[in-house]
Amino acid sequence: MKHSFKAQLNWTSKKTEDSSKRFYSKNHQIKIEGKPILEVSAAKAFKGDPELYNPEDLLLSSLVSCHMMSYLYVCSQNGIEVLEYSDNAEATLEVNPDGSGRFVEVRLYPKVKISNPDQIELALELHQKANQLCFIANSCNFPVLHEASFVVE
DSSP: OOOOOOOEEEOOOOOEEOSSOEEOOOOEEEEOTTSOOEEEOOOGGGTOOTTSBOHHHHHHHHHHHHHHHHHHHHHHHTTOOEEEEEOOOEEEEEEOTTSOEEEEEEEEOOEEEESOGGGHHHHHHHHHHHHHHOTTGGGOSSOEEEOOEEEEO
């Protein structure tokens, strides 16, 4: 089974010149049919607009969101009632001297509130299963690590 996703990017030249180089604005729009326009730029470290989302933000957001949805799925399959879920994920990007770079690691720090204290061990194990199912994590060439914590109500 295959699914197709489409995004339209629009950018207009807004360059300025200094004495030696031309600099282009990194700001652009991403349009996905039926959804609000996403205003995007480069990260501040790469001369982008720090008030806009950047590709690095969006990649990390995709991972943390996909993991949560995969986790909720495997919890429902295993009879675990999840009451709350939060995460403060971090990504590490390395930039090479030639300007190329890549993410080398993402760490997820999910904090999960469940209803049954007897299920904490299983709930912890299910993060690995969720990672195996996560479409976005399966598409990455870097490790996605999990350091979960639990609260029982």
